[in-house]
Amino acid sequence: MSESIQRQNKDLQALNQDYASKYGFHDPVDYFHKGAKGLSHEVVEMISRMKKEPSWMAEKRHEALDIFYSKPMPNWGNNDLLGEIDFDNIYYFMKPIEQQQDNWDDVPEYIKKTFDRLGIPEAEKNFLGGVSAQYESEVVYHSLREDLAKQGIIFLDMDSGLREHEELVHEYFGSVIPSADNKFAALNTAVWSGGSFLYVPPGIDVKVPLQAYFRINAENMGQFERTLIIADKGSRLHYIEGCTAPVYSTNSLHTAVVELRAHEDSYIRYTTIQNWSRNIFNLVTKRASAYKNATIEWVDGNLGSRLTMKYPCVNLLEEGAKGEILSVAFAGIDQHQDAGAKMIHAAPNTSSRITSKSISKDNGRASYRGLIKIHKGAENCKVSVECDALLIGDDARSDTYPTMEVDNDQVSVEHEARVSKVAEEQLFYLTSRGLSEDDARLLIVNGFMEPFTKELPLEYAVELNRLIQLEMEGSIG
Amino acid sequence: MSDKSPLLEFNDVHVEVEGKEVVKGVSLKIYPGETHAIMGPNGSGKSSLSNALMGHPLYTITKGEAFIKGESILKMKADERSRAGLFLAFQYPLAVPGVSVANFLRAALKSHRGEEADMSDYRGLLKKEMAALSIDPSFATRYLNDGFSGGEKKRIEILQMSILNPAMALLDETDSGLDIDALKTVSEGINRYQDETKGLLLVTHYQRLLNYVKPQHVHVMAAGKFVKSGGPELALKLEDEGYDWIVNNSAVGA
Numbered sequence: 001m002s003e004s005i006q007r008q009n010k011d012l013q014a015l016n017q018d019y020a021s022k023y024g025f026h027d028p029v030d031y032f033h034k035g036a037k038g039l040s041h042e043v044v045e046m047i048s049r050m051k052k053e054p055s056w057m058a059e060k061r062h063e064a065l066d067i068f069y070s071k072p073m074p075n076w077g078n079n080d081l082l083g084e085i086d087f088d089n090i091y092y093f094m095k096p097i098e099q100q101q102d103n104w105d106d107v108p109e110y111i112k113k114t115f116d117r118l119g120i121p122e123a124e125k126n127f128l129g130g131v132s133a134q135y136e137s138e139v140v141y142h143s144l145r146e147d148l149a150k151q152g153i154i155f156l157d158m159d160s161g162l163r164e165h166e167e168l169v170h171e172y173f174g175s176v177i178p179s180a181d182n183k184f185a186a187l188n189t190a191v192w193s194g195g196s197f198l199y200v201p202p203g204i205d206v207k208v209p210l211q212a213y214f215r216i217n218a219e220n221m222g223q224f225e226r227t228l229i230i231a232d233k234g235s236r237l238h239y240i241e242g243c244t245a246p247v248y249s250t251n252s253l254h255t256a257v258v259e260l261r262a263h264e265d266s267y268i269r270y271t272t273i274q275n276w277s278r279n280i281f282n283l284v285t286k287r288a289s290a291y292k293n294a295t296i297e298w299v300d301g302n303l304g305s306r307l308t309m310k311y312p313c314v315n316l317l318e319e320g321a322k323g324e325i326l327s328v329a330f331a332g333i334d335q336h337q338d339a340g341a342k343m344i345h346a347a348p349n350t351s352s353r354i355t356s357k358s359i360s361k362d363n364g365r366a367s368y369r370g371l372i373k374i375h376k377g378a379e380n381c382k383v384s385v386e387c388d389a390l391l392i393g394d395d396a397r398s399d400t401y402p403t404m405e406v407d408n409d410q411v412s413v414e415h416e417a418r419v420s421k422v423a424e425e426q427l428f429y430l431t432s433r434g435l436s437e438d439d440a441r442l443l444i445v446n447g448f449m450e451p452f453t454k455e456l457p458l459e460y461a462v463e464l465n466r467l468i469q470l471e472m473e474g475s476i477g
Numbered sequence: 478m479s480d481k482s483p484l485l486e487f488n489d490v491h492v493e494v495e496g497k498e499v500v501k502g503v504s505l506k507i508y509p510g511e512t513h514a515i516m517g518p519n520g521s522g523k524s525s526l527s528n529a530l531m532g533h534p535l536y537t538i539t540k541g542e543a544f545i546k547g548e549s550i551l552k553m554k555a556d557e558r559s560r561a562g563l564f565l566a567f568q569y570p571l572a573v574p575g576v577s578v579a580n581f582l583r584a585a586l587k588s589h590r591g592e593e594a595d596m597s598d599y600r601g602l603l604k605k606e607m608a609a610l611s612i613d614p615s616f617a618t619r620y621l622n623d624g625f626s627g628g629e630k631k632r633i634e635i636l637q638m639s640i641l642n643p644a645m646a647l648l649d650e651t652d653s654g655l656d657i658d659a660l661k662t663v664s665e666g667i668n669r670y671q672d673e674t675k676g677l678l679l680v681t682h683y684q685r686l687l688n689y690v691k692p693q694h695v696h697v698m699a700a701g702k703f704v705k706s707g708g709p710e711l712a713l714k715l716e717d718e719g720y721d722w723i724v725n726n727s728a729v730g731a
Contacts, residue, residue: 424534429571430581432531433637434559434588443584447575447620 022470023118024277026217026246027110031136033095037220038088041065044190047093051159051193054166057173064179064189071183074309078336078365081307085281090222090253092191094136100157107133107141115141118244120213123459128240129208130155134225135215137193148206154199155210158226161197168199172228176259176287176315184309185285188224188257195225195256200235200266209238209271209457214254216245216280222253229259231266231294238269240460244304247277251306254280260288262296264318269297273460275467276304278335287313287342293320299455300327302337303467311369313342316350316378323352328452331364331396332471340369340401343383345411351382357452358389359445360396361471367399372406372413379410387417390448392441442472482547483508484562484645484676485530490541492522492529492701499525501701502541507645510673514687515680516712517698518720523680524568526698527649531565532558545645560589562644566634566651572622578633579603579617582640589641606639609669611662627654635666645676652686664689684716699724 035046044065048058073082101107104121115121115133124131130144132155139157148155154165162169179189196212216223231237245252254276262268268288276282282305288296298312314323329337343352358366368387389398400417422444430440446453446465453461483506492500500522507513517523529536530543532555543550545561553561573581582603586594594602603617610632622630631651638646648667652660667690671677679692687695687709695711696703697720705711705723715723 426571426573428531428533428555429567430573430585431555432559432565433581433585433641434556435584436556436588437554439584439588440556443576443581444573447573450575450620 020247023244023275024247025114025117026219026248027114029096029110029217031094031096032098033093035091035093037091039065039090039092039191043092047191047193050093050095051162053162056170057162060174060179061190061192064186065191067180068183068186068190071186073183077309077338078307081281081336084251084306085253086251089250090220091218092222092224093193094218094221095138096135096217097138097140100139100160101141102143104141111135111140114215114217115213118213118215118242120211123211127208127457127459128211129206130210132157132196132212133215134194134212134223136217136221136223139194144210145208148208151204152201153204153206154197156197158195158197158228159193161228165197165199168230169197169228172230172259172261174259176261176289177257177285182285184255184283185257188226188255188285191222192224192226192257194223195227195258196229196239197227198229198237198239200231200237202233202235204232204235206235206237209240211240211242214241214243214256216243216252216254218252219246219248220250220252222255225256227256227258229268229270230261231263231268233263234265235263236267238271240271240457241273243274243276245277245280248279251279251281254282254284254305256284256286258284258286260296262288262290262294264292264294267295269299271299271456271460273301273456273464274303274305274308276308278304278306280305282308282310284308284310286310287315288323289315289317290321290323292318294318295322296324298325298327298341299452300325300339301452301464302327302329302339303471305335305337307336307338309338311340311342311371313344314352315344316347316352318347319349321347321350323350325353326355326452326455327357328449329356329358329366330468330471331358331360331366333362333364336365336367338367338369340367340371342371343373345372345374345378345381345383348377348379348381350378352384354385355451356385356387357449358387358398359392359448360389360398361392363395363397365397365399367401369401370403372402372404374406374408374411376407379408381411383411384414385416388448389419390445391419391421392445438472442469445472481508483544484546485544485678486547487530487543488541490526490529490543491539492525493537493539494525494535498539499701500529503698503701503703504541505696505703507676507678509676511694512671512677512679512690512692513694513696514692514712515678515696515698515703516682516684516715518724519682521698522701523698524649527565527647527680530558530647531555531563556588559641559643564638564641564643564646566631566638566646566648568650568653570622570630570634572620572624574620574623576621577618578621578636581621582637585637585641602640606636610636610639610666612636628656628659631655632659632663632666635663638670639666642670644674645678646670647678647680649680650682651679652681652683660686661689684712687712697723
């Protein structure tokens with residue numbers, strides 16, 4: 001028995017390489033371009049000039065910056081934490097290398113090493129159809145499998161997308177999330193850099209996932225990637241986004257905008273596993289428009305960060321459109337995960353389902369903020385919302401802010417919300433079978449997450465379980 | 478038998494739940510190969526005693542001693558008691574959503590052995606034990622006790638016992654909620670588990686389980702105390718005459 005305890009201790013030690021050593025490392029970098037801190041029209045001008053953009057994009061940026069200046073900070077979230085953001089103490093544009101590569105061997109050694117440690121080239125080899133790796137403001141590596149390129153699939157970083165497919169970008173950029181949508185969408189529009197541009201032609205089924213990985217390396221960095229995904233009629237795709245950052249004592253900002261357009265009969269699944277360090281403010285706008293009989297699925301996993309505010313949305317614009325949002329959030333010490341979902345039913349016979357699961361541990365706080373809007377004339381809609389919160393410890397906190405605006409009576413709406421504690425009885429049951437309290441608690445938490453985890457590709461499910469294990473360690477329940 | 482040491486021994490055990498004493502000084506020794514039964518009316522303290530022995534945090538042993546294989550367990554947590562060889566089949570097993578029966582048992586087995594069981598060995602073991610208890614193979618991937626009927630939960634408890642193969646098993650009202658066929662299957666499972674190296678303590682209100690699993694010793698518990706001990710014939714007498722005669726008489730003798 002003592003041997004088994006020893007072994008367990010060893011297992012624990014092996015795991016005890018926490019975020020700091022696993023993802024929290026940073027590279028000393030000689031940047032190709034590193035501007036000054038702070039935000040201004042000059043900074044916007046500089047970004048636009050360096051990217052040699054068409055003038056309409058430059059105008060869009062300047063206009064967006066004015067919107068950013070004019071809009072007050074949102075006051076309905078965690079005002080204390082939001083107030084910590086010092087917009088003058090952030091680098092808005094850092095270009096690590098002069099040119100993006102399509103061969104890992106040509107990526108500078110220190111950057112390649114970073115992505116090696118994060119397992120990206122390995123995953124690319126094994127099961128991905130295409131990879132984009134962004135480091136600070138720009139994508140440093142990009143690839144798409146040749147057979148997919150031949151089918152007419154366009155998968156580029158957003159900057160290249162704008163250069164090579166200006167007419168498509170012009171048509172769709174900001175069409176789902178206009179600059180004026182919210183303060184942070186405006187900020188992103190003003191200083192965006194990197195992100196993915198993905199277009200799948202009619203009828204093409206992309207059977208393998210495409211992935212983008214976002215890495216913040218520098219302290220006080222602002223990462224503002226911009227992603228636009230268009231699924232043309234009858235096409236299908238799965239896009240995966242991952243993110244990490246080093247551990248610093250001061251804060252960095254991640255403010256992305258992600259727009260999805262799913263045309264008639266198409267299918268988009270967008271999976272996110274974010275695993276930010278605890279000094280990242282993660283304020284992201286994600287929205288999709290689904291047309292006739294199209295399906296959008298947001299699978300959204302939120303770990304880490306100081307404050308996350310993210311509410312993926314689906315606009316169900318034409319008959320038969322379906323939206324599904326499945327999200328988990330894990331709020332540990334000093335963290336606030338303010339996450340949720342929005343479904344806008346603007347056409348009859350549309351359906352949506354929201355499943356939100358959150359875990360709060362120690363003094364962590366998880367909030368669910370949701371909006372269901374059913375427009376007049378959007379008859380025979382089906383809506384189901386399920387919120388499940390798990391609390392670990394007496395100081396953990398969970399709140400639910402659901403909003404429903406239903407403008408007609410021909411709809412079916414189901415809403416369920418549950419808050420549970422990791423109960424002493426449940427722990428006793430599992431420990432009475434020999435599991436240590438920590439193992440038992442982890443098993444309960446993994447079980448709670450199972451409806452989410454089982455939607456992930458196996459490699460990501462394994463990784464997520466490991467991340468949860470790291471988060472759970474030293475839990476004092 | 479007295480040359481062997483007891484698998485389970487407790488002396489003058491008192492148990493409190495939420496400040497109320499529910500077990501008021503009971504003692505027992507169970508040697509390898511022995512099957513004992515504790516019988517008693519509802520509220521007599523039988524389940525509280527089982528839970529306290531297993532280490533339930535709400536059931537406190539306030540006085541007395543308890544040993545597994547000679548080792549004092551009072552300072553051990555539930556998982557340590559389990560790894561020391563004690564098992565409790567619960568009267569009302571809890572559901573653990575999202576955790577499959579197979580994964581849970583594999584984790585439990587790992588905690589006992591100190592290492593991961595070989596996957597194919599484990600699958601074989603699980604399959605065999607499930608078949609023996611007439612548990613449909615689909616239960617391996619179902620979430621532990623989640624949506625299971627009362628009878629299914631009891632079978633899964635006995636499955637856990639078969640897989641973990643403890644030295645000393647306490648079965649708390651394992652017969653309740655079982656129809657006659659299930660009772661037979663479960664009893665066969667219990668009998669397969671029991672051999673000359675194992676100890677078994679059946680805690681039950683009714684004697685019907687004892688038709689299939691034969692105890693050598695029967696103890697009657699009432700108001701937190703053992704009021705009478707005897708052989709299997711005692712169980713039959715309780716079946717015929719109920720508990721009143723013994724409970725009413727015990728007030729004086731105790």
